[in-house]
Amino acid sequence: MLTCKQITELTSKKLDTSLPWHSHIQIKMHLLICKTCAKYEKQMKFIDEISKKIDFHYQGYALSKEAKKRIKKNLKSYTENKGS
Amino acid sequence: MQNPRNTAPENWLDEYGDILFRYALARVHNEATAEDLVQDTLLAGLQAYANFSGNSTLRTWLIGILKHKIIDHFRKNQTLSLDDTELGLDILAHQFDQHDHWKINLIDWRTPDEAINNSEFKHVFHKCISRLPQKMADLLMLNTIEGLSTEDCCKVLNFQSTNQLWVTLSRTRMKLRSCLDTHWFNQE
Numbered sequence: 001m002l003t004c005k006q007i008t009e010l011t012s013k014k015l016d017t018s019l020p021w022h023s024h025i026q027i028k029m030h031l032l033i034c035k036t037c038a039k040y041e042k043q044m045k046f047i048d049e050i051s052k053k054i055d056f057h058y059q060g061y062a063l064s065k066e067a068k069k070r071i072k073k074n075l076k077s078y079t080e081n082k083g084s
Numbered sequence: 085m086q087n088p089r090n091t092a093p094e095n096w097l098d099e100y101g102d103i104l105f106r107y108a109l110a111r112v113h114n115e116a117t118a119e120d121l122v123q124d125t126l127l128a129g130l131q132a133y134a135n136f137s138g139n140s141t142l143r144t145w146l147i148g149i150l151k152h153k154i155i156d157h158f159r160k161n162q163t164l165s166l167d168d169t170e171l172g173l174d175i176l177a178h179q180f181d182q183h184d185h186w187k188i189n190l191i192d193w194r195t196p197d198e199a200i201n202n203s204e205f206k207h208v209f210h211k212c213i214s215r216l217p218q219k220m221a222d223l224l225m226l227n228t229i230e231g232l233s234t235e236d237c238c239k240v241l242n243f244q245s246t247n248q249l250w251v252t253l254s255r256t257r258m259k260l261r262s263c264l265d266t267h268w269f270n271q272e
Contacts, residue, residue: 003184039190046196047257051228054201054209058109062088062102071097072124078127
């Protein structure tokens with residue numbers, strides 16, 4: 001019988017790669033009798049789903065005037081050096 | 085809409101600067117780093133403009149360059165060995181007893197599906213990510229959010245083996261779970 005700690009690793013790994021059939025059976029057997037690991041597995045699925053879906057865009061953020069000035073200056077010095 | 089090819093290089097910054105900035109910011113979570121990445125991208129774009137085929141829009145092309153710059157940034161940031169928090173030893177000690185069984189109780193998460201569209205939840209989620217050790221946050225970003233392959237993640241983030249990567253990813257999610265549990269699901 002696998003320990004709870006081992007099960008947490010397997011339930012996470014299952015999200016990233018396919019496990020061998022005996023691992024699936026080991027997880028199933030464990031989850032049948034361990035309510036905490038069963039909850040943990042559910043929450044892992046949710047965390048994976050939300051990590052993929054959550055909107056990471058910083059709406060409303062923009063380069064500051066100063067930042068634009070800095071970048072413009074550096075780009076200009078590049079093109080001028082290239083030209084000469 | 086005008087043909088993106090017509091945007092002269094000197095106008096790229098005004099036209100695409102903010103889009104690139106937000107894209108980078110969403111991945112590196114640091115304004116100064118994001119600014120550097122925008123500049124590096126535009127410079128690389130200028131150098132490679134002759135190779136721009138016009139098959140994609142200029143915007144897509146520049147974002148493609150930015151993606152490479154972001155991966156380079158992650159690569160440069162890596163240390164060789166992992167410390168205890170990066171290994172997740174702290175959270176393991178907190179959650180498991182000496183027989184590797186739970187010593188904490190897990191509560192039921194009330195309707196997690198609703199959380200995705202909740203702006204307060206997003207805030208908590210971002211905060212929990214920012215509390216992760218850098219290496220864990222980088223791994224979650226590249227593996228789960230950018231969808232980079234396991235092999236590429238190992239190379240970029242300097243993991244010795246795919247197994248080490250999976251173990252770290254497991255402990256990353258464990259920390260994230262614990263943080264969300266405390267700061268969102270356990271709040272009334």
